[in-house]
Amino acid sequence: xxxxxxxxxxxxxxxxxxxxxxxxxxxxxxxxxxxxxxxxxxxxxxxxxxxxxxxxxxxxxxxxxxxxxxxxxxxxxxxxxxxxxxxxxxxxxxxxxxxxxxxxxxxxxxxxxxxxxxxxxxxxxxxxxxxxxxxxxxxxxxxxxxxxxxxxxxxxxxxxxxxxxxxxxxxxxxxxxxxxxxxxxxxxxxxxxxxxxxxxxxxxxxxxxxxxxxxxxxxxxxxxxxxxxxxxxxxxxxxxxxxxxxxxxxxxxxxxxxxxxxxxxxxxxxxxxxxxxxxxxxxxxxxxxxxxxxx
Amino acid sequence: xxxxxxxxxxxxxxxxxxxxxxxxxxxxxxxxxxxxxxxxxxxxxxxxxxxxxxxxxxxxxxxxxxxxxxxxxxxxxxxxxxxxxxxxxxxxxxxxxxxxxxxxxxxxxxxxxxxxxxxxxxxxxxxxxxxxxxxxxxxxxxxxxxxxxxxxxxxxxxxxxxxxxxxxxxxxxxxxxxxxxxxxxxxxxxxxxxxxxxxxxxxxxxxxxxxxxxxxxxxxxxxxxxxxxxxxxxxxxx
Numbered sequence: 001x002x003x004x005x006x007x008x009x010x011x012x013x014x015x016x017x018x019x020x021x022x023x024x025x026x027x028x029x030x031x032x033x034x035x036x037x038x039x040x041x042x043x044x045x046x047x048x049x050x051x052x053x054x055x056x057x058x059x060x061x062x063x064x065x066x067x068x069x070x071x072x073x074x075x076x077x078x079x080x081x082x083x084x085x086x087x088x089x090x091x092x093x094x095x096x097x098x099x100x101x102x103x104x105x106x107x108x109x110x111x112x113x114x115x116x117x118x119x120x121x122x123x124x125x126x127x128x129x130x131x132x133x134x135x136x137x138x139x140x141x142x143x144x145x146x147x148x149x150x151x152x153x154x155x156x157x158x159x160x161x162x163x164x165x166x167x168x169x170x171x172x173x174x175x176x177x178x179x180x181x182x183x184x185x186x187x188x189x190x191x192x193x194x195x196x197x198x199x200x201x202x203x204x205x206x207x208x209x210x211x212x213x214x215x216x217x218x219x220x221x222x223x224x225x226x227x228x229x230x231x232x233x234x235x236x237x238x239x240x241x242x243x244x245x246x247x248x249x250x251x252x253x254x255x256x257x258x259x260x261x262x263x264x265x266x267x268x269x270x271x272x273x274x275x276x277x278x279x280x281x282x283x284x285x286x287x288x289x290x291x292x293x294x295x
Numbered sequence: 296x297x298x299x300x301x302x303x304x305x306x307x308x309x310x311x312x313x314x315x316x317x318x319x320x321x322x323x324x325x326x327x328x329x330x331x332x333x334x335x336x337x338x339x340x341x342x343x344x345x346x347x348x349x350x351x352x353x354x355x356x357x358x359x360x361x362x363x364x365x366x367x368x369x370x371x372x373x374x375x376x377x378x379x380x381x382x383x384x385x386x387x388x389x390x391x392x393x394x395x396x397x398x399x400x401x402x403x404x405x406x407x408x409x410x411x412x413x414x415x416x417x418x419x420x421x422x423x424x425x426x427x428x429x430x431x432x433x434x435x436x437x438x439x440x441x442x443x444x445x446x447x448x449x450x451x452x453x454x455x456x457x458x459x460x461x462x463x464x465x466x467x468x469x470x471x472x473x474x475x476x477x478x479x480x481x482x483x484x485x486x487x488x489x490x491x492x493x494x495x496x497x498x499x500x501x502x503x504x505x506x507x508x509x510x511x512x513x514x515x516x517x518x519x520x521x522x523x524x525x526x527x528x529x530x531x532x533x
Contacts, residue, residue, distance in 0.1 A: 160397065167387055167398050174385035177347060179373030179402025179450060 005132055006254045012138040014247035015145025016203050020223030021242020022152065023196035025235050028227070029169030030182075030189045031084070033091050037075055037098040039220025041068045041194055043106055045201030046211040050115035060119055065198040072194030073187060081183075099217060106213035114213075120206035137206045148199060149239065152192070156235070161188060222249065222268075229275050231282025240284040245272075298361035300325040300485040301346070301377070301454045306355035308338070308345045315341045317509040318355070323454070325360075328476075328486040330496040330503030334530055338509040339489045340382055343456050346487075347379050348372045359454065373402035378452035382459050382489075384443040388432025392423055395431050395442055399449030408451070415482070416445045419475050437468030444475060454485045461492055473499060493530070494520050505529035 020038070027035045045068040052060040079098050083091050123137040156162035161184075168175040168185045176182055200219065205211060222245055230241015245268070252267050275283050299322040308316040316338040323329045331339050344350045346357050348369045357364045364372050386395050396416075400409070417424040420441040426434065431442060440460055447455060457476075461469040473495065480486060490496040497503045498520035505513040505526070513529040515522075 160401070163390075163394055163397060164401060166390065170387050170389060171385055173349065174381060174387070175398075176369040177349060177373070177379050177381055177385075178398050178446070179370045180398070181370045 002254075006251050008132070008134060008138060009254060010247035010250040012141040013250035014243040014245075015141050016200055017219075017223055017226055017246030017249075018239045018243040019145055019148060019196050019200050019203075020219055021227045021230065021245075022149065022235060022239045023193040023200075024220075024223055024227050025232060025238035026165075026189045026196075027186075027193050028232055028238075029235065030165060030172075030186050031080070032088060033080060034095065034224065034232075035080075035193070036092070036095040036220060036224065037079075037102065038193060038197060038223070039216030039218070040075075040099050040102040041072050041197035041216065042201045042204070042219055043102070043211070043213065043216030044068055044071045045198040046117055046205050046215055047106065047110060047115065049117035049119060049201060049205050050110075050211045053117060053119045057119055061202065064201055065195060068198035068201065069191055069194030072190040072197065076187065076190040081186075099220070103213050103217060110211075110213065112213065114210045116209045117205040117211050118209040120202065121209050123206045137203070140206070141203050144199060144203065148196065161185075165189065222246075225269070225272055229272055229283050231285030233282070233285065237282055237284035237286075241282065244283065297325070298358070299323055300327070300360060301487065302356075302358040303342070303346065304356045304358070306342065306345055306357065307353045308341050308350055309353050310341075310350075314353070315509055316345065319506075319510055320355075321504055321511060323485055323487060325453075325485055326480075326483050327502070328480050328488065328500045330500035331487060331489045331506055332491070332493045332496055332503055332530075333506035333512075337506040339506055340458055342506070343379055343458050343487070343489060346372075346456060347377065370402070373450055373452075374404055376404070376451070376453035377456065378402065378447040378450045378454075379456040380440075380443050380447045380458060380460055382462065384436075384439045386431040386434075386439045386442050386446070388430065390431055391428050392431050392434070392442055393427040395446055396423060396427075396449060399446035402450035404451065412449060412451065416448050419448075419478055420445045437464045437471070440464060440468070440472060441475070444472070444479075448479065448484075452484060454487065455479060456487045456489075458489045459491055460488075461490065461495075469495075493526050494523075497526070507532065 024035055024038050027033060045064045048064045048067040049060055052063050075098055079094055080091065083094050123140060124135050126133065127136045127139055128134050156166055164175065164180045165185050165188065168180055168182060172182065223242055226242035226245030227238045229245060230239070231237030248271065249264065249268055252264055253261060256264060279285070301323045303319055303321050306316055306319040307314060319342060321329070331342070333339055341350060345352050348364060348367050359375055359377060364375065422438050423442050423445045426438070431439065434442065444460065460472050464472065476486065488496060488500060497515050498517050503515045504511045505515065507530065519525055
């Protein structure tokens with residue numbers, strides 16, 4: 001029974017981190033930019049939920065999505081677009097700068113002790129009786145995570161703009177030379193990242209309503225690790241990496257005894273190091289030339 | 296006299312302090328086929344990329360039917376009616392052949408005549424229809440080249456630029472490519488063809504410019520196709 005419980009918790013948190021990872025990987029794909037500030041989009045969405053908790057649910061959720069998307073688009077226009085063509089290191093440092101600057105803004109504006117976004121806390125009720133602890137939020141994480149990923153896959157594979165995004169990610173120069181508007185594709189990637197971040201904010205606050213200034217940063221670090229472990233070059237592998245890191249965190253959190261739980265990140269990152277030593281290109285990256293080497 | 300389909304005037308392009316193209320001028324009349332040959336490093340590819348707005352020119356101007364393209368990005372230039380088949384083909388290997396073709400439509404100004412164009416492209420290159428659902432990366436080099444040309448044609452270009460379309464292809468496939476170019480010419484598309492196969496290009500094109508060290512050194516006509524000594528001199532200097 002415990003094993004099943006672990007798997008359910010793992011899959012649910014995995015679904016959330018898959019959404020974090022795919023948001024980061026979308027932007028990386030079209031811009032070759034590791035957006036460390038992605039987590040701040042989540043924090044912004046979470047604070048919006050806290051500040052609008054007296055609103056009707058739909059309005060609060062709409063505001064959360066609007067704020068995350070607006071912030072995603074604004075960071076691209078103000079901070080990242082002028083740096084296009086700069087070295088990857090410069091751009092990476094810029095995303096760090098944006099992340100920490102925003103974190104300071106949250107701290108000044110909302111204080112260190114955190115705000116409560118409890119409009120979805122009803123979802124913490126058990127969904128089924130019996131020994132298994134399956135809450136509504138778990139089910140929603142699974143269903144919403146799966147539906148969003150499926151919708152995104154459909155968009156990327158079936159629509160013209162999705163095709164253009166894939167082209168721009170695979171070969172930016174060839175895409176430009178076919179007439180694909182880079183700015184539009186990049187802006188769309190940031191909009192999608194904003195929507196995904198808003199959904200992650202919803203799912204995380206439904207589970208734990210406390211919103212602190214560092215909420216998104218912690219999520220982004222773990223999400224980024226997931227993306228790199230999975231293989232940042234491709235959306236499916238990055239998404240799988242995000243899922244894996246979420247799954248691992250939940251399972252380890254369950255497996256470790258209460259006094260050991262403080263070392264959860266150490267265990268997680270030790271496993272990450274081992275994976276990267278064995279598969280430097282990423283756990284889910286396609287094997288290249290390996291078959292030949294083995295002969 | 297009407298404006299040339301494509302006119303390059305005093306084009307200068309530099310990577311850092313090193314000029315790669317120096318005061319290059321050339322003109323192509325509507326419906327004309329012009330070859331551009333020359334040794335490696337002469338600046339041929341850079342010239343094409345500068346026409347497409349993908350590298351920025353330090354000086355000079357590119358005009359399409361009299362309208363300056365200066366300062367415009369590649370996306371706008373494609374929509375004005377110039378398409379490039381890049382060196383190395385650059386098909387999207389992870390996508391299907393049909394998806395690659397669909398990307399060619401992005402640069403199209405209107406949907407008008409789309410079905411006719413598709414039919415024409417399919418008749419020029421039957422493999423792009425036959426292998427529509429295959430991954431483009433699984434095609435042979437020659438098939439990828441055909442796909443790259445087909446994709447460029449779907450943007451409905453008035454001027455088609457090709458960068459070494461026969462590079463690395465088997466002789467029979469080179470024939471297919473040149474036959475297709477002849478059909479494209481007959482349809483009235485203006486062509487600027489960068490090639491390494493000097494003799495074949497000189498014989499095929501209405502005029503061929505020989506480029507060396509970033510500038511045009513000589514203009515040849517189909518009558519010069521067999522004058523190997525002249526070509527060699529133009530390539531390497533006397």
